[in-house]
Amino acid sequence: MPLLAGQRLKAGQLDRLRPRRYSAVGTSTVAGPLTNGDIPGCTITLTTETANAEYHIIGVFDIRATLGSAGTATGRAAIDGAMQSPLATFNAPDASGRNTVAQQWTGTIPTAGSHTIKLVATLTNSTQEAVGVNSSVVVIIQEVV
Template sequence: MPFYAGQRLTAGQMGRIQPRPTTAVGTATLTGPQTNADIPGATVTVTTETANATYKALAVFDLRATIASTGTALGRMSLDGVPQNPLATYNTPAASGRATVVQVYQGTLPTVGSHTLKLVATLAASQEAVGVNSSIMVDILEVI
């Protein structure tokens, strides 16, 4: 809905056009093997008031190998239970390798209501996602 010259705006309309940043930091380490498992605490829940709200998300994954590993650790954001692309990837053949990997997501929340965005990881047996150094930041912008 566009604004019109001379239109009286409600507080709700003005509130929806402001970006609403929300962040969460992981609370515990996730140890492999895992497939698209939640990184504990790295979850954001937002409630939209209009259909087709847009989001921008920055996901930070702290991934490490505890012993020599040939597997690739994967991190991604899950939106309402559906893992999203692109992937954050990490692979090291050395013991105790570590990397902080960042990925960016952008999209539309097509329905009104509650939405959950969280970090998930796929890990080999010798890999971990360090929760206290993994985080997600989400900006929501609603259309009016």
């Protein structure tokens, strides 16, 4: 709803103008094979007061290979179980390959209420691991007045 000239603002409206920041750091390592599996600890549950709240998610994934030619692993954000694009990607051409890859997502959450945002990983085989303690997620929510 727009602010009108001469309108008296309520405290709740002003409070919603302030962006809300949330963060979480992973708690443990998860091994493949795995398809869109949760990275332990990289989950945030939050509540929006209005529909169409804007979000900005930054996800950092620490992925390592324990053997050579481990293939491609991917990371993404999930909002209320819906996978978001684009992907964070990792490829290990040789043994002990490791990389910390980041990705970001922006958009709107169509409904008010409780929402769960988490980082998930797809690890193509048993030689890949997502190192949770070096993975993290930051979420910024901006609500409309």
